[in-house]
Amino acid sequence: MRFNYFHLMPYDVFPEKTEQWPVDNAAFDAETARRLYNEYMDTMVFAEECGWDSIGCNEHHFSPYGLMSNCNLIGSALIQRTSRVKIAMFGNLVPLLNPIRVAEEYAMLDVISGGRLMCGFMRGIPHEYIAYGIAPDESRPRLAEATELIRKAWTEPAPFGWEGEFYKFRAVSLWPKPMQKPHPPILYSGSNPDSARTAARNRMMLGMVFIPNLEAGRAVIDAYLDEAHKCGWEPGPEHILCGFHTCIAETDEAAREHLERGVKYFMQVLMAPQREAQQIVVQKSRYFGSDGAGEFFLHRLNHAGTRTIEGAIEDGTVICGSPETAVKQIKRIHAELGCGWINNNMKVGNIPNEAVRRGMELFRDHVHAEVQDLSKSSDAMPVMAMAGA
Amino acid sequence: MTEIFERKTAQLTLGPLDYYVGGEAGTDEEGKPRLPLVMLHGATGHLETEVHQMLAEGRQIFMPITPGHDGTTHVPGVDSIEALAALIAAFIVAEVGGRCDLLGYSLGGWQACWIAVNHPEVVELLVLAGCAGLRPDGKGGMPKDPAELLRQLYAHPEKLGEDPRSVEAKQSNVANLSHYNLPEPLDQPLVARLGEIQSLTLILHGTLEEIIPIETCYILSAGIPSHYLVYIYDAAHGLHVDQPERFHDVVGDFLNRGVGFIVNQGMDRAAE
Numbered sequence: 001m002r003f004n005y006f007h008l009m010p011y012d013v014f015p016e017k018t019e020q021w022p023v024d025n026a027a028f029d030a031e032t033a034r035r036l037y038n039e040y041m042d043t044m045v046f047a048e049e050c051g052w053d054s055i056g057c058n059e060h061h062f063s064p065y066g067l068m069s070n071c072n073l074i075g076s077a078l079i080q081r082t083s084r085v086k087i088a089m090f091g092n093l094v095p096l097l098n099p100i101r102v103a104e105e106y107a108m109l110d111v112i113s114g115g116r117l118m119c120g121f122m123r124g125i126p127h128e129y130i131a132y133g134i135a136p137d138e139s140r141p142r143l144a145e146a147t148e149l150i151r152k153a154w155t156e157p158a159p160f161g162w163e164g165e166f167y168k169f170r171a172v173s174l175w176p177k178p179m180q181k182p183h184p185p186i187l188y189s190g191s192n193p194d195s196a197r198t199a200a201r202n203r204m205m206l207g208m209v210f211i212p213n214l215e216a217g218r219a220v221i222d223a224y225l226d227e228a229h230k231c232g233w234e235p236g237p238e239h240i241l242c243g244f245h246t247c248i249a250e251t252d253e254a255a256r257e258h259l260e261r262g263v264k265y266f267m268q269v270l271m272a273p274q275r276e277a278q279q280i281v282v283q284k285s286r287y288f289g290s291d292g293a294g295e296f297f298l299h300r301l302n303h304a305g306t307r308t309i310e311g312a313i314e315d316g317t318v319i320c321g322s323p324e325t326a327v328k329q330i331k332r333i334h335a336e337l338g339c340g341w342i343n344n345n346m347k348v349g350n351i352p353n354e355a356v357r358r359g360m361e362l363f364r365d366h367v368h369a370e371v372q373d374l375s376k377s378s379d380a381m382p383v384m385a386m387a388g389a
Numbered sequence: 390m391t392e393i394f395e396r397k398t399a400q401l402t403l404g405p406l407d408y409y410v411g412g413e414a415g416t417d418e419e420g421k422p423r424l425p426l427v428m429l430h431g432a433t434g435h436l437e438t439e440v441h442q443m444l445a446e447g448r449q450i451f452m453p454i455t456p457g458h459d460g461t462t463h464v465p466g467v468d469s470i471e472a473l474a475a476l477i478a479a480f481i482v483a484e485v486g487g488r489c490d491l492l493g494y495s496l497g498g499w500q501a502c503w504i505a506v507n508h509p510e511v512v513e514l515l516v517l518a519g520c521a522g523l524r525p526d527g528k529g530g531m532p533k534d535p536a537e538l539l540r541q542l543y544a545h546p547e548k549l550g551e552d553p554r555s556v557e558a559k560q561s562n563v564a565n566l567s568h569y570n571l572p573e574p575l576d577q578p579l580v581a582r583l584g585e586i587q588s589l590t591l592i593l594h595g596t597l598e599e600i601i602p603i604e605t606c607y608i609l610s611a612g613i614p615s616h617y618l619v620y621i622y623d624a625a626h627g628l629h630v631d632q633p634e635r636f637h638d639v640v641g642d643f644l645n646r647g648v649g650f651i652v653n654q655g656m657d658r659a660a661e
Binding site: 145148149152157158159160161162163164165167168170171 | 596607610611617618619620621622623632635636638639650651652653
């Protein structure tokens, strides 16, 4: 079993709940943000020492929810301060960006890190499309075309041009190209069966977060595995990453207390503005297909804050407790989902940074050794063959 | 579709050659007359599409029919790909004005390569779309099953509309290729001489192409001294049918501006 230390980099002193999106930035304080950036990066570097296999972050816009409008900048800084861990950019919101720029920045990170990059090709969450002025209806076809274009940019042996639906480039020739061949592992976000099938068709890793329960997660993974089989390949555990809020403390009670407070702040303060924006996008566009994914997304959005920590623990959708409890929960996740990667988000809302670091120490000293050998088949990093992709 | 192309017969020294001609000669940005465009069809024969009409706006287009295709007769002595190229070069001299831009699709691309190699004086700009004749290790190729062939020809067959050619006519055209003793799948003599092509060349390949392998593009790119390779997204072998607007945008730009086609002129300039 491998572990990704994920950081959302929240502005965790945002004072009060607002439902207006984009969030008014009058309360933004640059000195506070500077302190947070440095604390968060220190924490992520510490994850290497604590045994995590990769460290990563993602891209968000216009909100204290996450301070990374370009996660590649953070990735570049992390590369300089680490030597072993993979750098997991999970990831760039590809449909919102110039795909050639994405290809270039990811290639730079891969080369600078000596081939340690894992890269996410994310569609993003609905409200991000307002931020960058891109039609939500175009999110899937943009992602599909950009994915193919980026792969070409990484793998073509000579300059080429591209005449597409959304992107036209008459002469492309990347300097640098990635160090990993044919290219770094790519992860697609797939928290519903439709997206999971897309990941399978593209021979990519599946990344899944915020699952309502393990059964629902298993259904998504089954859709991924079935589709991959139809496409002539068989993903292993190393191709499946599942994300969980993670809080480890000396006792179950202390962990629950921290996580409950952090989730409450996360859901009621940090998530509140984009919840409304996301509802508008989902209701006023065809961001989701006609397979009920939109209704599922809204249901999850509107009910996420109503769930108790005890309920989430029972459902297996968080890792929360003493080291002994965390080990049991990870083993359960592995047994029921068969994933080879777990994505740990430990800075949930405003959980104090000291508590986060203490949880990381406990993971290092009492958890990691107990669970790292769960997926023996995940020794090799996933190599995404181009053939048939 | 509006009928803008007229079928004629050229009486060449070697023999008669049927062709279609249409469009009106236009001028470039500097007011100079545009060169005519000669378009060479694929193995299944002449097929007029939306792209032909779009390219004919402001440009005269000549489309010779491979002798033996579409009910035409063979020309004595023209029984190889190089002889076919020589026949088309003679046609360009006799009927087109001696120099043209040349676009070859599939089999036509193969002929166009030989024309550019052996008769460089008749070719200004060269466009090779899904170029045949350069398939290393036997990769790709036309499937024999008609349904599978249709699938590999068009990712969006609905855009083809009603194909005026019968299945039998297309099969007869494909069978006619045996007359030319084509050195399939890899024309080694041509590979050895690609470096002699003097024309600025645009190589087009559909991202869903299966009949022509990607390696063909790499052979052409490695061999032709001055070229651009452009992928047409979401297009199979019949890339001008699958994506007529994209095909026209890139080819029209290339023919109008040559090497300048790599510069995005913006919406306002493009509309001029």
